[in-house]
Amino acid sequence: MKLEFTKMEGLGNDYIYVDASRYPVDNPSAVSKLLSDRHFGIGADGLVLIGPSPVADFSMRMYNADGSEGLMCGNAARCIGKYVFEKGLTDKKIIDLETASGVRRLSLHLGSGGTVDSVAVGMGGYRILQRKLTFKAAGHSFTGMHVDVGNPHFVVFVPDADAEDVAAVGPLLENQVPGGINVEFASVRSDGIRMRVWERGSGITLACGTGACATAAAALELGLVSGHCAIVMDGGTLQISIQDGAILQRGPARIVFEGSVEILFGR
Numbered sequence: 001m002k003l004e005f006t007k008m009e010g011l012g013n014d015y016i017y018v019d020a021s022r023y024p025v026d027n028p029s030a031v032s033k034l035l036s037d038r039h040f041g042i043g044a045d046g047l048v049l050i051g052p053s054p055v056a057d058f059s060m061r062m063y064n065a066d067g068s069e070g071l072m073c074g075n076a077a078r079c080i081g082k083y084v085f086e087k088g089l090t091d092k093k094i095i096d097l098e099t100a101s102g103v104r105r106l107s108l109h110l111g112s113g114g115t116v117d118s119v120a121v122g123m124g125g126y127r128i129l130q131r132k133l134t135f136k137a138a139g140h141s142f143t144g145m146h147v148d149v150g151n152p153h154f155v156v157f158v159p160d161a162d163a164e165d166v167a168a169v170g171p172l173l174e175n176q177v178p179g180g181i182n183v184e185f186a187s188v189r190s191d192g193i194r195m196r197v198w199e200r201g202s203g204i205t206l207a208c209g210t211g212a213c214a215t216a217a218a219a220l221e222l223g224l225v226s227g228h229c230a231i232v233m234d235g236g237t238l239q240i241s242i243q244d245g246a247i248l249q250r251g252p253a254r255i256v257f258e259g260s261v262e263i264l265f266g267r
Contacts, residue, residue, distance in 0.1 A: 001026070001263040005035075006083060007042060007256040010075030012206025012235025014256065015062065016042055017083055020049040031263060032063035042261065045202045048076045050083065056096035056103045058084055064201025068180075072101040072150040074209020074238075074249050078119035081106040082253040085116050101150030109250075120250040121209070123149060126217040126242075137172035138165075144184075145218040149247065152181045153214035157222070161187040161194045170198025184211045186219070192230030192237065193219055206235030213247045216240035 003025070006017045016035050018025060025031050025047075032047035034040075046064045053059035060080055062070045077097055084090050085108055095106040104121055111117035130146040133154065144156035154173060158164060164185040173183045180200035187194050195215050197208040212231035219225045220242055228241045238251040 001031075002260060003031075003263065004258070004260045005042070006258045007044060008079040008083065008253060009235075009256055010078050010207065010209065010253050011233060011238065011251060013073075013075040013208060014044045015046050015048045015073075015076050015079065016044045017048045017050060017079065019087070019089075020051040020061075025049060028061065028063050029067035029069065032065065033067035034263065035261065036065035042259075045199070045205050046070070048073075048080065050080055053096075053098040056098040057090060057092065058095065059098040061100070064199070065203070066201045068201040069100070070151065070201065072099050072104075072123075072210055074121055074123060074213060075207055075251070075253075077104055077106060077121045077209070078251060078253040081108050081119040081121075082116040082255070086255075099150070116253065118250055118252050120248055123210070123213050123247040123249055125245045126213065126247060128217070128221055131221070135173055135176045137169045137176070140169070142169070142173060145221065146181075147214040147217050149210050149213045149217065151210055152177065152179075153184060153211055154181050155184045155186060155215050155218040157186050157188075157218070157224075159187060161185040161196050164196065166196050166198050166204055170204065174198060174200045182208065182211055182214070184208070184215050186215045188219070188224055189232070192232045193225070194232045196234065207233040207238070209238065209249055209251070212238045212240055213249055216242060217247065 093108040107120040127148040134143045183198040
């Protein structure tokens with residue numbers, strides 16, 4: 001199987017994007033695991049398939065680096081907005097995208113050259129499943145908020161997010177919930193909320209759009225922010241606004257490179 005692909009990143013959260021209407025992928029879980037490998041594949045946090053939709057302009061299916069299917073990814077949604085516009089698949093600047101968590105609306109912001117400079121994504125609402133949830137991992141107790149923004153997150157506020165050993169405790173906390181949970185360590189700073197993330201199925205990533213939204217929602221619930229905040233991640237900063245319970249995130253999307261690959265299983 002031969003695929004043409006585009007590697008894109010949103011704040012360092014990188015995925016391999018494929019137009020599935022031109023290149024159907026029969027076994028996306030296996031293909032994602034194979035191509036995401038940073039030594040033997042293209043290297044990415046996962047695979048994103050862009051296809052048609054009966055209820056929206058386009059559909060998105062995303063697979064993590066371990067082959068598991070994800071429900072939603074804000075960074076990937078922004079990249080899809082840039083992809084479909086710059087590939088000439090649409091001339092719309094307001095695009096509805098079907099995801100496994102429902103339809104999300106993308107608003108494209110163009111730069112001086114007519115290319116997509118940034119994308120705002122209407123992420124829908126959020127649910128606080130548990131305000132105080134405690135897990136034990138690596139001999140320590142971690143108390144955080146269980147937030148659902150279309151996928152599950154465990155948001156832990158700490159004095160210094162940079163001091164947390166995310167690589168050690170992330171995989172332990174991820175598996176405390178059946179099906180896994182994304183884990184965010186966050187702390188309030190003068191420039192916004194500093195956040196580091198362990199994504200279920202992918203591990204440490206430079207940014208997580210839904211994680212940023214979950215962190216902003218948790219901060220709002222705790223009275224740490226008002227309706228708008230900046231979430232500062234390893235790969236850059238996302239602007240998050242929450243009004244009447246609805247979340248809007250805005251940030252960049254960038255093409256890294258394009259190419260074609262022949263899928264060879266059983267190497």
